[in-house]
Amino acid sequence: MSIVAPLGSGMRSEYHAAMKLSLKIGAALAFCAAAALAPCSTFAQPAPATIRTLAVQASKSSAQPTGPYDERGWLDRFYGPRKYAPAWNPTTAAAALWVLNRATLQGLDPRDYGADALQRQLSAGGGDPARFDVALTSAMLHYLADLRVGRVRSEYHTRLPDARLRQYDPVERLRAGLAGGKLQAAVKAAEPQLRLYGQVKAALAHYRDLAKQPYPALPAPGAKVAPGGTYPAARDLFERLVLLGDLPADAAPPPDGTYSESMEEGVQHFQARHGLLDDGVLGRGTIDALNVSPAWRVRQLELTLERLRWLPEVGRGPMIMVDLPAYRLWALDNGSDAAQSAEAPLEMRVVVGALKTETPLFVGQMRYLEFNPYWNVPRSILEKEILPKMARNPRYLEQNDMETVPANASVADLKAGKARVRQRPGAKNALGAIKFAMPNPMDIYLHSTPAREAFQRSRRDLSHGCIRVEHPAALAQFVLARQRQWNADTIQDALQPGPTKHVDLAQSIPVVIFYATAIVDTDGSARFAGDIYGRDAKLRQMLAARRSL
Structure with a gap:
């Protein structure tokens, strides 16, 4: 298993499709915007004073951050240099919402950014134009930050705001993306640069497709079945292995009711991919793993993308x-x-x-x-394991090539922390x-x-x-x-x-x-x-x- 190797036949097409989608996003955004703009000809321009009031209120009402970044003051920093003029027009707003509505491609949730409500407001001409402008700016800033450093604090984060947001400042990136007509470039730059991230994104897209057509559960065998044995659902098992990519699409189907030797390789491949003993034998553990829904695998892949966003460079x-x-x-x-x-x-x-x-x-x-x-035996192991064994066997240290430091220290010294135990080099x-x-x-x-x-x-x-x-x-x-x-x-x-x-x-x-x-x-x-x-x-x-x- 590699975090850098290219995708194989099972998912190479998914990976290349994702790459092509990324390359064509600019054209897609323009198309999406053009299609969405017809009802928006009355898109009103809000007053700068109103935007300033909303930006200041948002900064004051923001709670102490619990996640990996501190968004307080972002809106003021964004709108201040532009003298609180509105940031969005129908074209750029439609482009931003196109991005937010596809947050699932990154394992993120459009609901976190109020995408549906914003889409309805845009379709209605912006609703309250000042609130719409500020809400869309806030949503995009949060999306960029989430994509860059993750949504929740992890062991990899310090108690300070994530330093990566100094190198990639969502405020500056969004401002530059809007000014240069390169909104998608700001999004792409926020993604983790590990090649693994793109590969997991492709896997996520693949399993989302699988989840659109849930498959029925395979019956558990009464006893373990070796190749050549009887398994009534052998044809269903064969189709499952082909669907999941563990058998090639042109593999020969098994005789009815027989777990054929030709299927063993596919089962072994599946077992290896799912952390099971890859012995090719059908047992309850293998069937249980085969019955896990693609929707559950989607959730696992989403969590991996989140964790990859946590990693420092x-x-x-x-x-x-x-x-x-x-x-x-x-x-x-x-x-x-x-x-x-x-x-x-x-x-x-x-x-x-x-x-x-x-x-x-x-x-x-x-x-x-x-x-x-x-x-050098850790203190916890010394207290919980070594000392009890020494109490039962006075020669325990000698028999295990261990010694005290300093030499010949007493048990009382070991218990008091005045001495320690180490094991000498050797077999x-x-x-x-x-x-x-x-x-x-x-x-x-x-x-x-x-x-x-x-x-x-x-x-x-x-x-x-x-x-x-x-x-x-x-x-x-x-x-x-x-x-x-x-x-x-x-x-x-x-x-x-x-x-x-x-x-x-x-x-x-x-x-x-x-x-x-x-x-x-x-x-x-x-x-x-x-x-x-x-x-x-x-x-x-x-x-x-x-x-x-």
Whole structure:
């Protein structure tokens, strides 16, 4: 799975359609405006004094911001330089409403911007012209800000207004877009520049189309069905797999009532896309996932777009991204589209924090590696796990290659915080042969592991919060690629048992710890995962609460 690879046959047409739509929006806006203007010949021009009064009132009545931006004063800043002259005419108002009514393309909701009411006012000639002008300006400013930094505050936001709105100022962008007849350019510039964002938008459009024709539920088998076994709804299953893109459209249909071997590959592909054990066996979990409605997948994809809007800009160069519910890591060059398409990203499975010890969301900076590291046991693990085991087995530290610091400290010193426990490098070390350090207050980092069997599990939320990586040597090669003294051979040598070796990176590498239950795979198909930490449900509640304010 890649966040940069081009879309495959399943969704390539959707992606290109979205790109063509973006290129033709200027013409579409003009057409839309012309079609809407006939009844608006009496569109009245409001008095500047009235607009000024409304703008000032809006600034005074705005509540303390709870989201990632502070819109107080925006209207005054927008209208002040134009001496509070009205901003909109029938043509530009129709163009703006065309944009707002298509907010669903971005996973946003036109209702958040009062699009329907504004459309009715425009069709009636503007209604109260001053209130219409100010309301449409406010709606567009909020839309641009939402598209740029998201609608609700997240772990990636600070308590201060999002700094990205200094680089992309909605007020200045809207003013320039209107003055230059380039309203859509202001909208396009607000979108996150990650290629993944466009891919998820295409997936969203695809699943919206699927949701227009809901399909019936497939019956659960009485027992697990292997290829060649009997499944009465085999033909329905075949059609479902073709519809979802897991089987090609020209695949041979199965004999009636038989789960054929030719369908196994499609089921395996579906299972892999949905975080299931991809064994090709039909069981309740696979059928349950097949019965999830496209409308629900639409909601998952909408939440992913919102979360992508939260991410701070990390700049060009190497970066690492970890999607927790997908249990996946990608290491890639966050450069131009050409650079992104020239080299596939490094991808691997990961083990992440369990529900009681969730891996937190943040953007860290990887600064150094340690080959053959010590594992400094966190205080929480010492108190909850190590000390009870020491009480039952006085030789526990010795048997697990552990020691106290300072040496030979007593249990009383450990309990009092006067000493700590660490595990020596070696075969038993919980961090394996390498640690990828990104200093942070939570003491979260990436590392290898001697427990290789965990990567074969479909559900891998098993750690105390740190992230175990499947291919540590490959990740080390990516991280050290710009340091000439390091290559595949020298890295393999450093991974062999020996003394701890600290290696500073020539340049820190951003590590984005991310949460998305819907994303795009290397072949262009959507991948879905379980909401392991319940974050989707919480985000839906936050967005609903915002709408009710």
